[in-house]
Amino acid sequence: MSTTTWFDAYDWNAVQQDIQAVTPQQVERALGNTRRTLGDFKALISPAAQAYLEPMAQLSHQLTQKRFGKTIQLYAPLYLSNECQNICTYCAFSLDNKIVRKTLTDAEIGREVNALKQLGYEHVLLVTGEANQTVGVPYLRNAxxxxxxxxxxxxxxxxxxxxPEYEELIAEGLNTVLVYQETYHRETYKNHHPKGKKSNFxxxxxxxxxxxRAGVHKxxxxxxxxxxxWRTDSFFTAAHLHYLERKYWQTKYSISFPRLRPIDLLQDDTITSKSFERCMSDRDLVQLICAYRLFNEEVELSLSTRETPRFRDHVLKLGVTSLSAGSKTNPGGYAVEPQSLEQFTISDERSPAEMVDVIRRQGYQPVWKDWDKTLAAL
Structure with a gap:
């Protein structure tokens, strides 16, 4: 039975029109509030709020430092497999992309673990394509x-x-699960996911x-x-977060900001690059990061190596609480098969050690372990 009554309460077109119609007075009122609503979030992501980016950034910095201190958590994605049964128009792992498929064996996972430990990581994000027969629950449980x-x-x-499958993996030690809706617009979702289980919106x-319900920690x-x-999709993400925090109040939450990146396609032994034209600007993304922080002081905000070094350095103090560094987005990318095609093109190729230096130069402390364990030790 569907549990998405929160989603049915909103109409995409109406939300989009509301955001476009926001006035400067509404933005100022949202900035002045101490407990901000979803209506305030609409104001903060609106075109009208672009003129208020500086006060938004200052307030976002203050709220983040008050809640999280001067700490940035570091994590690394560990790609276990690029096997996938879905066709997705924006992903290099898509079933119709004729790349060499790879799923790591136990020994190869061990080699990746050794490489990540040498880099200093204590927080790892397991990533696979969507192929239930190859990388289903038994494979994930073993990993x-x-x-x-x-x-x-x-x-x-x-x-x-x-x-029940989530409950099984949580019992094995799984702490956090990331699941991106990609887009909350039904028709657009359908257009970008024409085949595979992922087509089920x-x-x-x-x-x-x-x-x-499974009791995941985060x-x-x-x-x-x-x-x-991006504005309308971000509102629906915020509304989703708002609903979940109230229903599953014991769970912690994070928001990520994956912007579309170029991907490599392999057809007839020829590699071509596919780019996307609808992406938001850097200024838009700064606005969105600040808007989320002003809307929710508790939520963790994560920024990946999709973004450029210059951009990541500049937004580090604006609300972000976790960063990836030295990321590889192909199975075995750290030690086993570093030359295979990646899921998407990385922008920030600096090593974890270089990223640590950047964080420290800005007066912040890199954190290698989970927030809870770190804060409990203080």
């Missing part, structure tokens, strides 16, 4: 068992699962509810910025 002795925090970004939309939300109007 978590292999990784659990080596890492303080294990996150996962794989195909949506049923509630409602099942994906209900995934956070299954996670909440879940991550987000939209793939560039598939649709």
């Amino acid at each position: 978590i068992r292999l990784l659990q002795p080596h890492f303080a925090h294990i996150s996962m970004e794989v195909q949506p699962l049923d509630q 409602a099942y994906r939309l209900d995934t956070p509810d299954r996670l909440g 879940m991550g939300l987000g939209a793939l910025l560039g598939l649709e109007d």
Whole structure:
């Protein structure tokens, strides 16, 4: 049974029109409020709010420092497989992209673990394509068992699962699950996911509810910025977060900001690059990061190596609480098969050590372990 009554309460076109119609007075009122509503969030992501970016940034910095201190959590994605049964128009792992498919063996996972530990990581994000027969629950359960002795925090970004399957993996040591809706616009979602289990919009939309019922410690939300109007998609993400926090109040939450990046396509032994034109600007993304922080002081905000070094350095103090560094987005990218095609093009190729230096130069402290364990030790 669907649990997405929160979603049915909003009309995409009406929300989009509301955001475009926001006045400067509404933005100023939102900035002046201490407990901000979803209506305030609409104001803060509106075109009218672009003129208020400086006060938004200052307030976002203050709120983040008050809640999280001067700390930035570091994590690394560990790609276990690029096998996928879906066709997605924006992903290099798509079934119709004729790349060499790879799923790591136990020994190869061990080599990746050794490489990540040498880099200093204690927080790892497991990533696969969506292929239930190859990288289903038995494979994931085994991977978590292999990784659990080596890492303080294990996150996962794989195909949506049923509630009992999440419960099984949580019992093995899974801490966090990231599941991005990609876009909350039904028709656009359908156009970009024409084949595979991922084409089921409602099942994906209900995934956070299954996670909440399973008792996951933390879940991550987000939209793939560039598939649709970023402002409207971001409002639906905020509304989703608002609903989940009230229903599953014991769970922690994070928001990510994946902007569409170029991908490599392999056809007839020829590699071509595919780019996307609808992506938001850097200024837009700064506005969105600040708007989320002003809307929710508790939510963790994560920024990946999709973004350029210059951009990541400049927004580090504006509300972000976690960063990836030295990321590889192909299975075995750290030690096993560093030359295979990646899921998307990385922008920030600096090593974790270089990123640590950047964080420290800005007066912040890099954190290698989970927030809870770190703060408990203070």
